[in-house]
Amino acid sequence: MKMSRLVAFSSSLLLGAALALTGAGVANADSSAAAVDYVALGDSYSSGVGAGSYDGSSCKRSSRAYPALWAAANSPSSFDFAACSGARTGDVTGGQLGKLAASTDLVSISIGGNDAGFADVMTTCVLQSEATCLNRIATARSYVDTTLPGRLDSVYTAIRSKAPSARVVVLGYPRFYQLGGGCIAGLSEKERSAINAASDHLNTATAKRAADHGFTFGDVRTTFTGHEICSSNSWLHSVNWLNIGESYHPTAAGQSGGYLPVFKSAL
Numbered sequence: 001m002k003m004s005r006l007v008a009f010s011s012s013l014l015l016g017a018a019l020a021l022t023g024a025g026v027a028n029a030d031s032s033a034a035a036v037d038y039v040a041l042g043d044s045y046s047s048g049v050g051a052g053s054y055d056g057s058s059c060k061r062s063s064r065a066y067p068a069l070w071a072a073a074n075s076p077s078s079f080d081f082a083a084c085s086g087a088r089t090g091d092v093t094g095g096q097l098g099k100l101a102a103s104t105d106l107v108s109i110s111i112g113g114n115d116a117g118f119a120d121v122m123t124t125c126v127l128q129s130e131a132t133c134l135n136r137i138a139t140a141r142s143y144v145d146t147t148l149p150g151r152l153d154s155v156y157t158a159i160r161s162k163a164p165s166a167r168v169v170v171l172g173y174p175r176f177y178q179l180g181g182g183c184i185a186g187l188s189e190k191e192r193s194a195i196n197a198a199s200d201h202l203n204t205a206t207a208k209r210a211a212d213h214g215f216t217f218g219d220v221r222t223t224f225t226g227h228e229i230c231s232s233n234s235w236l237h238s239v240n241w242l243n244i245g246e247s248y249h250p251t252a253a254g255q256s257g258g259y260l261p262v263f264k265s266a267l
Helices: 003-021 026-033 066-074 089-099 118-127 130-146 148-162 189-212 252-266
Strands: 037-042 078-081 106-110 167-171 216-218
Touching: 037 066, 037 089, 066 078, 066 252, 089 148, 106 148, 118 130, 118 189, 130 148, 130 189, 148 167, 148 189, 167 189, 167 252, 189 216, 216 252
Parallel strands: 037 078, 037 106, 106 167, 167 216
Antiparallel strands: none
């Protein structure tokens, strides 16, 4: 980033904060992103699977995903939406980083869930026994402990190499279930608790790797609290037999109410 751009970006953010504190209009604060070159990387939680309004590509990028919502509200000087459904760490390093450049100011990413076998865990737990479900979750947790940190390091190092001056925000994953909630069928409470704990485990590992690279971690568990599956106002799809790919992904409300505020806060 050129020094003039850095100064302009920092100054505009401070001005936006001052205007908010003094009650000035929100429209003025939104102008802080005008000089920002923004690239959104990652998996289906960043591409917006589950939110609808897709772009027609196999990546299922949604205009209701948090990166697109932020870009629409803030009109950055450039916005490249590279996040893709099903992406793993290798897909990011192998196919998404071409959007980055020395001029990139802002990067967002969610990644790691597919590497840890998120889809297979949920399929196993829905279709097989409780014991098989818990064993599969244990295998995923072991992967997060032994293999995922190195893969995240590879992604984060590559991002920093290609965009040395960018602010990088790493978004985590929500807990899926409200324990003691209103679900009367489906998984057992023990399975739901183990899945939530595995999500916490993944978030902890991801946050540690992000911090070690100087990146900001956005924890969405706080905004999704009270909006998990089995709550009265879920922002996550449960099993959707008519569109199985949207199962266990945020709805449009989950993107706008769960992910977007955390991303904005990180800025």
